[in-house]
Amino acid sequence: MSHPVPRAAALTAAVALFTGLAAAPAHADTATQRQRDFAAAATEFGVPQNILLGVSYLESRWDTNAGTPSTSAGYGPMHLTDLREAGVAGTHHDEGTEDARGDDARPATHPQAGPAAPPPTLQTVDEAARLLRTDAKTLRTDPAQNIRGGAALLAKYNTGNNWYDAVARYSGSTDQAAARTFADEVFDTVKTGITRTTDDGQQVTLSPTPDLVVPQHPDPNPAGVECPRRVTCESVPAPYQELPKDDYGNHDLADRPNSQKIDHIVIHDTEGYWANVLDLVQDPTYVSWHYSIRSADGLIAQHVPTKDVAWHAGNWYVNAKSIGIEHEGFAAKGTWYTEAMYRSSAKLVGYLSRKYGIPLDRAHIIGHDNVPGTTPATIPGMHWDPGPYWDWSHYFDLLGAPLGGFGLPGSSLVTIDPDFAKNQPAFTNCDGPGTTCVPRGSEAVVLHSEPSESSPLLVDIGLHPKGTASTMAVDDVGSRAATGQRYAVAEVRGDWTAIWYLGQKGWFHNPRNARVAKPAIGWVVTPKPGLATVPVYGRAYPEPEAYPAGVTVQAITPLPYTLAAGQKYSSGGTVGSEYYWATTFDPANHVVVKGKLKYVQIQFGHRIAFVKADDVRIVPAF
Incomplete structure (x- = not known):
């Protein structure tokens, strides 16, 4: 209260x-x-x-x-x-084919929500x-x-x-x-x-007013809400409720980090206004996320305790090891996120990263658009919020972890970091098919198949199974590098730089007087000698022998990409193999399966991915 x-x-x-x-x-x-x-x-x-x-x-x-x-x-x-001019939109959870839960052991969740009346304050x-x-x-x-x-x-x-x-x-x-x-x-x-x-x-x-007295207030947040001081949080619980036909919703009880380490924080946008979003997360038949943040004033609402697993990322492995934060907003409609919301979000993420030891980098603070598909069939339906207009560089400045500029000139690893205001890709489809988006600042760097603006974009065989080139549609992330992501350099020709991306060379204009990528330090992975290619995965599941009796073995299904000899990809660290078996309402029957198999998280395309540690060498980037 x-x-x-x-x-x-x-x-x-x-x-x-x-x-x-x-x-x-x-x-x-x-x-x-x-x-x-x-x-x-x-x-x-x-x-x-x-x-x-x-x-x-x-x-x-x-x-x-x-x-x-x-x-x-x-x-x-x-x-x-x-609001009359801006218009009303639904929620992105109703769009596409993504199963927010993303667990092959349970039926896909595709609930629908109706539009809500917008608030008069807009x-x-x-x-x-x-x-x-x-x-x-x-x-x-x-x-x-x-x-x-x-x-x-x-x-x-x-x-x-x-x-x-x-x-x-x-x-x-x-x-x-x-x-x-x-x-x-x-x-x-x-x-x-x-x-x-x-x-x-x-x-x-x-100009600064250093002697200005800022009023001090007691912590306004209710007991039990996991939030930092100096922001306002409220509790709007998502229901853990038994449903007909042996179903339940809308999240899973767990005991993180005791049961599983939390590795990621996933940044989402709601594609809907505040009141509608809060109604949805309180629906037991709907999906869930841990927090929502309001645009106008930065108010934070917590829905699911961070120890529990919310259904938000479309990938069960990522869900089981992440915290999901929804931001009131829209990825495509040429909209922008308020500073009030950026600041509240950064304070929340900083608090959570300290609490759970989550690194403040773009391998671990990721967008929903960076979450990989679980199998080849799920890739086209994966969501792509918060979209190319989320200012990752400014966000990480607020986190106290600025991006880029830490490597030596000529490094074989770079951090994507364009000037947000000046970087204005010519996206389409913001206001419907065939429309041209209003030119404005973006965090996204578009990749070409050759060092020329007129050359085709890259092919993402997962998004475009017929092998056609990616497009400039705002929702097509198949040939797009995001601010803060790190990539291994494949080649440099004059003012053009190529990075390894989905098994290809992705070229972008990187002139000396207006760099869009900065030298980085870190580790890269490459196939072990003798291996022409290694498979790439969307989740780090255990070997079959690790599953106890009564728990269905989950297939280790490769994505339709490979990592070839001679190519290198930025490492996000080695992780153990895990699967959270949670198919019953009673959490006493839930099991965390941990295997001996190890994986390495890599920045493979626009989205993260995983390779088996036994298949690759991890070497420093020079």
Whole structure:
């Protein structure tokens, strides 16, 4: 349960805030247009400029995002929301053929969910338009007017000369604790200051206010919720419930990490709005995940204890050894993720990585799009969220584990790390088949079959069984390297670099003055001498002899790819073979099967994969 901010504390915060504002230096005359727009709007509506800048940063990082809506229907630097324009979508759990559970020992799960009514908080553009006597389209498309609209709303929300409460209300959250968390993040940003270049090339500076007092609150989180301090979490339990026909849902009880080590955290997006997502995870006939994070204010809801196994990744081996986190948002519709959500997510992932010893790298903090198919038949239906517009580089900066730049020049291993704002692949199908996506920043680097932009993309025989080349469709990950992933260099020709990818050379433009890949250090795997090829797998299952009586042996099925002699792939570490037998409602009958067989996780294509340790050599990259 959340509690309101005590009035005395709020007033004290307001006094401290104004003290800090008085000390804030004026911006130089060299400020760019965006900077001047903030200054003008702050003066016009009587809003402290650093508060206006701080709120905008927590919403959009001062970006325009090419006029596209955020994952919670917000537009422009001030994130004015307009659900009418952004539209309503369902949930990605209803799309494709992926079985979220991904366990061959149980029937596939393909539940369907109906649309939900969107929340009224996603329509602030109308109120701003009334205050400015303009129209919603102007506020969505004109950055200067968008900033004026946000300033007008803040001024209206400032009752009792209390800017802290005004900022909290601006979050749009109906949960007071979550609104306070948003305001705390704004105040922290105002206190420390920040400078960055926006996605449209504007230089904006929020000068630090080091003597600003950020209000302190008791931990608002209910007992039993696994969350870090300084974020707001709530408990929205997913039901473990017996169903007809010897079925049950929507997750499995376990005893991790005592029973199985947790190796991965899987980042998802919901493809639906908050209320609908929470309804789904509370349906015993549906699927599950451990946490959801709200876009507008970063509120975290926990659904499944981390000791238990949720059904979220479409691969039972990965499910049994991972924690799944859903983010309110959309992978394809040209949408962007708010800074408030990025920050809450990074705090949660940092907390979980420390708790379970999960490395903060892209071999272990993965997207749903990096989870491998279990067999050749399941590859085409695997999901591909959070999509190419999730900013992995910024996310890892927030985690305190920045990507790239740690290897020596000429290293045979590279980390993909393009400039997110400048890297704008020409994707299609964001708004339906045949449509062209709005050009905007992306974490994805597109690979070609030759060192030329006009050459075909690579062939992913798993995604395209007929052997046709991959496409620029936003959901086609068959010829796409993701930020933070590490690959072995196959060849360099001038400004072009080739990496080993799905058994092929994947070429990308990597000019010296605008690198999209940086030298890395680490280990790579290659077939042992005498082996022309080795099989590649989507899960690390035990040898048949490891299964006790009464537990069905799971097939070790290779994927339709091979790792050939002379090729190298980045190692994500050696793992033991495991299978979690959980087919009954009573967890007393569940068994963790552990074999003698060892595997090595590799970065094989866009998705991770596994090879048997006995088949490969692990050598340092030079």
